[in-house]
Amino acid sequence: MSTPEALKLPVSELEGIARDIRAEIIAYSNHAKLPHLGSCLSCVDILTCLYFHFLKLDTTDSTNPKRDRFVLSKGHGAPALFQVLARRGFYPQADLYKPDHGDGKFGEHPPVPQDLPGIEAATGSLGHGLPMGLGMALAGRLNKFPYRVFALLSDGECNEGSIWEAALFAAAQKLDNLCVIVDFNKWQATGRSEEVLALNPFVEKWQSFGWNTCRIDGHSMQDLLSTIEGWPSGQGKPFAIIADTVKGKGVSFMEDDNNWHYRIPTEDEVAQAKQELGVL
Amino acid sequence: MRNAFADEMTQLVDADPRLVLLSGDIGNRLFDRYKEKAPDRFYNCGVAEANMMGVAAGLGMNGFRPVVYTITPFTTTRCFEQIRVDVCYHESPVIIVGTGAGLSYAQLGPTHHSLEDIAILRTLPGMAVLCPCDPLEVRACLRSALKREGPTYIRLGKKGEPELHSTIPTLEIGKAITMRPGDDVCLVGTGNVVSVALEAAEDLKNHGIAVRIENFHSVKPLDESRLSELVEKYKVIGIIEEHSKIGGLYSAISEWQSDRMDGGTRLLSFSLADEFIHRVGTQQQARERAKLTAADISCALREAL
Numbered sequence: 291m292s293t294p295e296a297l298k299l300p301v302s303e304l305e306g307i308a309r310d311i312r313a314e315i316i317a318y319s320n321h322a323k324l325p326h327l328g329s330c331l332s333c334v335d336i337l338t339c340l341y342f343h344f345l346k347l348d349t350t351d352s353t354n355p356k357r358d359r360f361v362l363s364k365g366h367g368a369p370a371l372f373q374v375l376a377r378r379g380f381y382p383q384a385d386l387y388k389p390d391h392g393d394g395k396f397g398e399h400p401p402v403p404q405d406l407p408g409i410e411a412a413t414g415s416l417g418h419g420l421p422m423g424l425g426m427a428l429a430g431r432l433n434k435f436p437y438r439v440f441a442l443l444s445d446g447e448c449n450e451g452s453i454w455e456a457a458l459f460a461a462a463q464k465l466d467n468l469c470v471i472v473d474f475n476k477w478q479a480t481g482r483s484e485e486v487l488a489l490n491p492f493v494e495k496w497q498s499f500g501w502n503t504c505r506i507d508g509h510s511m512q513d514l515l516s517t518i519e520g521w522p523s524g525q526g527k528p529f530a531i532i533a534d535t536v537k538g539k540g541v542s543f544m545e546d547d548n549n550w551h552y553r554i555p556t557e558d559e560v561a562q563a564k565q566e567l568g569v570l
Numbered sequence: 571m572r573n574a575f576a577d578e579m580t581q582l583v584d585a586d587p588r589l590v591l592l593s594g595d596i597g598n599r600l601f602d603r604y605k606e607k608a609p610d611r612f613y614n615c616g617v618a619e620a621n622m623m624g625v626a627a628g629l630g631m632n633g634f635r636p637v638v639y640t641i642t643p644f645t646t647t648r649c650f651e652q653i654r655v656d657v658c659y660h661e662s663p664v665i666i667v668g669t670g671a672g673l674s675y676a677q678l679g680p681t682h683h684s685l686e687d688i689a690i691l692r693t694l695p696g697m698a699v700l701c702p703c704d705p706l707e708v709r710a711c712l713r714s715a716l717k718r719e720g721p722t723y724i725r726l727g728k729k730g731e732p733e734l735h736s737t738i739p740t741l742e743i744g745k746a747i748t749m750r751p752g753d754d755v756c757l758v759g760t761g762n763v764v765s766v767a768l769e770a771a772e773d774l775k776n777h778g779i780a781v782r783i784e785n786f787h788s789v790k791p792l793d794e795s796r797l798s799e800l801v802e803k804y805k806v807i808g809i810i811e812e813h814s815k816i817g818g819l820y821s822a823i824s825e826w827q828s829d830r831m832d833g834g835t836r837l838l839s840f841s842l843a844d845e846f847i848h849r850v851g852t853q854q855q856a857r858e859r860a861k862l863t864a865a866d867i868s869c870a871l872r873e874a875l
Binding site for chain 2: 355402403404411412415417418420421422423424425426427428429430432433451452455456458459462463
């Protein structure tokens with residue numbers, strides 16, 4: 291069994307990868323007619339930082355028991371994750387473009403791990419990923435494996451009661467091998483997240499639930515790097531990073547416009563977005 | 571049944587390092603001996619069943635054999651979506667144990683009745699649905715469930731059920747057990763009312779009617795070869811379950827019979843009506859109101875013959 295490894299790429303390379311992945315996501319949305327573009331673009335920097343710097347993975351054996359686990363609890367971000375996993379080497383990016391004749395693996399949400407290497411949990415129904423990730427963290431502790439578990443949540447997802455059940459249980463279990471990152475883009479499907487269900491004071495909520503917390507700029511690769519690097523381990527507390535993000539980040543006409551929760555870009559819009567990103 | 575469950579878990583935990591018990595803040599003192607043996611493999615997950623089921627799924631996906639235990643409605647209907655998505659879609663080998671089958675908690679009111687669990691859980695791909703009839707069969711079901719790769723639901727009664735077997739039975743999931751031979755009519759039962767079927771058989775014997783009792787501890791997978799044999803032989807088959815008529819064992823057998831397009835045998839359902847029970851009483855009183863007693867069954871079968 292090989293040892294899972296982290297890529298530890300520097301900030302400059304991470305920023306380049308994030309730019310490429312944004313362009314790929316937008317092009318693929320047009321190709322496959324997949325929505326949730328805004329939600330995908332808001333978490334690209336977080337995913338890039340995790341997959342190309344921190345996560346210890348084994349692309350030759352995606353079930354290697356010592357690997358780090360990443361759960362995309364906000365399952366509608368799947369089109370972003372699909373691109374990241376391809377770039378990280380779990381499957382060729384061309385697989386996404388193969389005609390699948392209705393027998394495809396790349397839907398709007400992550401399938402089960404049995405169906406696509408690199409996926410840890412099938413999500414899409416919100417509020418499920420964190421509890422499953424918590425089970426993975428407990429399994430790691432029972433097995434005395436030093437892996438870490440990351441779960442990426444959306445702010446809208448924090449409407450779900452099961453998230454707060456999990457938050458309480460993780461604190462009771464003193465699970466310090468578990469990190470939640472909230473992609474706090476201030477929108478959910480049909481409105482401002484703060485107006486739909488008052489989340490604020492959001493950081494304090496997690497803190498009062500017994501978590502180590504911090505609030506950072508979720509688009510600053512440097513902030514993401516130093517925050518995860520400085521994970522306060524050994525304190526018997528799970529770790530929550532509230533990452534301020536912008537829905538549709540990276541493309542001027544998509545940024546903070548909630549229409550891109552469902553809209554599919556036209557070919558002209560794909561070209562314009564690529565130009566803005568500097569990816570041709 | 572629940573004491574047998576706790577005892578069997580305590581016996582199994584030494585030999586099986588994959589076993590993990592998750593409880594939804596019930597079973598005060600019930601698991602003390604288990605906890606002494608394996609303190610790091612017992613989690614009181616609190617009154618938070620959705621999370622508990624997701625956590626169990628995550629453990630099961632990572633090499634463990636989690637057993638989730640709480641009162642039946644809370645480990646089934648309360649967190650059905652977590653069972654569907656986290657457990658079944660991921661084929662996570664979680665054993666879901668509900669205590670308080672049917673009317674076991676009649677006195678606690680409809681919030682604690684469990685008359686829909688078989689129906690909803692048997693719709694899930696990969697899920698086995700087991701209803702042991704006595705404390706000895708609880709042990710056999712747990713052992714068999716641990717040999718399965720996929721998810722399993724085990725429906726317990728409460729405590730104090732009579733032992734119908736003399737020893738722990740050899741139990742194969744999907745294979746019914748003949749409890750008593752008889753040529754005139756057949757009663758098929760599942761779970762905590764197999765004892766009622768046996769009582770009814772005694773009563774019918776006094777009327778000169780020989781009743782065969784079949785114990786369908788597995789509602790899913792269903793023992794289709796046994797059913798084929800039964801419909802060949804009997805003109806009337808009574809089906810008894812402490813569960814709604816909708817979706818339980820009677821439904822499962824009716825579906826099977828309908829698929830066969832061979833309706834020669836009359837199926838009679840002894841079950842609960844499609845209504846909430848607004849009157850509180852003992853389990854026995856609730857069974858009497860539902861006409862789910864040996865005397866009612868005996869009477870109905872004599873009329874049908």
